[in-house]
Amino acid sequence: MWRAAWIVGSLITVLVLAMITGFQxxxxxxxxxxxxxxxxxxxxxxxxxxxxxxxxxxxxxPQVGQAVNIRVTVKEKVGLPRMGLRARLVxxxxxxxxxxxxxxxxxxxxxxxxxxxxxxxxxxIGSLAIMSGxxxxxxxxxxxxxxxRTTLVYPPTxxxxxxxxxxxxxxxxxxxxxxxxxxxxxxFMVRKYIPGDSMTHIHWPTTAxxxxxxxxxxxxxxxxxxxxxxxxxxxxxxGTGDNGTEEYCITIAASLxxxxxxDGHAVGLVTQGDQAYRFSPAKDPNHMWSMMGGLxxxxxxxxxxxxxxxxxxxxxxxxxxxxMIVGPWTGPNISNLFQFLTRRxxxxxxxxxxxxxxxxxxxSLRPSDARAEIQDSAxxxxxxxxxxxxxGIVLDRLASL
Numbered sequence: 001m002w003r004a005a006w007i008v009g010s011l012i013t014v015l016v017l018a019m020i021t022g023f024q025x026x027x028x029x030x031x032x033x034x035x036x037x038x039x040x041x042x043x044x045x046x047x048x049x050x051x052x053x054x055x056x057x058x059x060x061x062p063q064v065g066q067a068v069n070i071r072v073t074v075k076e077k078v079g080l081p082r083m084g085l086r087a088r089l090v091x092x093x094x095x096x097x098x099x100x101x102x103x104x105x106x107x108x109x110x111x112x113x114x115x116x117x118x119x120x121x122x123x124x125i126g127s128l129a130i131m132s133g134x135x136x137x138x139x140x141x142x143x144x145x146x147x148x149r150t151t152l153v154y155p156p157t158x159x160x161x162x163x164x165x166x167x168x169x170x171x172x173x174x175x176x177x178x179x180x181x182x183x184x185x186x187x188f189m190v191r192k193y194i195p196g197d198s199m200t201h202i203h204w205p206t207t208a209x210x211x212x213x214x215x216x217x218x219x220x221x222x223x224x225x226x227x228x229x230x231x232x233x234x235x236x237x238x239g240t241g242d243n244g245t246e247e248y249c250i251t252i253a254a255s256l257x258x259x260x261x262x263d264g265h266a267v268g269l270v271t272q273g274d275q276a277y278r279f280s281p282a283k284d285p286n287h288m289w290s291m292m293g294g295l296x297x298x299x300x301x302x303x304x305x306x307x308x309x310x311x312x313x314x315x316x317x318x319x320x321x322x323x324m325i326v327g328p329w330t331g332p333n334i335s336n337l338f339q340f341l342t343r344r345x346x347x348x349x350x351x352x353x354x355x356x357x358x359x360x361x362x363x364s365l366r367p368s369d370a371r372a373e374i375q376d377s378a379x380x381x382x383x384x385x386x387x388x389x390x391x392g393i394v395l396d397r398l399a400s401l
Contacts (some may be wrong), residue, residue, distance in 0.1 A: 002086025040134030
């Protein structure tokens with residue numbers, strides 16, 4: 001801007017001197033400078049036109065707080081050489097530096113840009129800003145090439161600090177241990193072993209008698225299933241941004257889902273925010289990323305209380321199912337629902353956020369009071385807690401049940 005002002009001021013000065021003195025070479029100088037400025041502007045304009053761009057995200061599952069790599073391709077379309085162009089990717093990611101490039105006629109160039117994911121959900125990669133100028137540096141233009149694009153940024157997760165690599169809960173016949181979520185209290189039949197069956201389900205007395213591996217089958221539709229319920233009711237949330245209960249709930253749920261699925265457990269997700277999100281339990285990593293995508297898009301704008309959400313879905317949970325409940329502590333009214341689930345043979349794992357630590361107290365009770373009401377099985381998360389350690393304790397506690 002200052003350069004343009006300096007040039008305009010110089011031209012006005014030359015024009016005034018020419019008019020006062022009548023010195024003809026001053027007019028010639030003025031004509032040359034104006035003509036040069038016009039030619040320089042046209043040069044810069046032509047240099048920035050006739051380009052085709054393609055922007056592609058190389059990171060398949062970018063998460064908040066992680067780097068994202070974006071491949072940028074520029075192709076010359078009209079057969080003119082391009083020299084000294086600069087490009088900057090405009091979008092929601094930070095650290096988008098300028099890159100300088102030149103192109104031969106009909107040529108193509110490609111480079112990779114690294115940025116930092118700052119927020120979950122749909123992020124704008126943006127258009128490519130092309131900066132061009134004339135050889136003298138007097139004319140500089142900036143134009144935007146290509147259509148803006150979006151990419152889904154998944155919520156952040158933490159690596160859980162666990163004492164045990166895979167949890168064990170007591171279940172099945174007396175004294176036996178099974179996988180983290182356990183199974184129903186008693187085996188109801190024995191069948192021949194099928195490759196892939198867990199060795200913990202082998203019924204050794206029958207195996208010895210039949211001289212062949214025999215596997216126990218257990219009752220209940222919810223065998224080896226974990227359901228994660230996330231409270232995204234708008235009225236119970238406290239705080240904003242990364243320091244609010246909404247983002248804490250999303251991060252906790254995403255971390256648990258990622259860890260449990262990668263450990264080989266069937267995990268499902270239920271939440272009601274700006275819309276309903278329901279994913280039946282499955283072990284597939286692609287299913288995991290589908291749930292993570294739901295959490296990335298979910299917003300705490302729901303009207304459905306957590307108790308209502310769980311009671312509506314409770315009929316789908318069979319004995320031996322684990323129900324992990326994540327949300328702000330809203331009072332003792334939810335304890336009766338936990339007792340209902342427990343009587344059905346469902347293992348309830350409540351993870352409550354201490355709303356008082358998120359700047360605005362909610363209700364007269366604190367999560368510490370809730371522990372006694374739900375048989376001291378609630379896990380409390382406060383603002384600033386080390387989620388890696390806290391959630392690791394959650395899984396280790398399951399292992400000790």
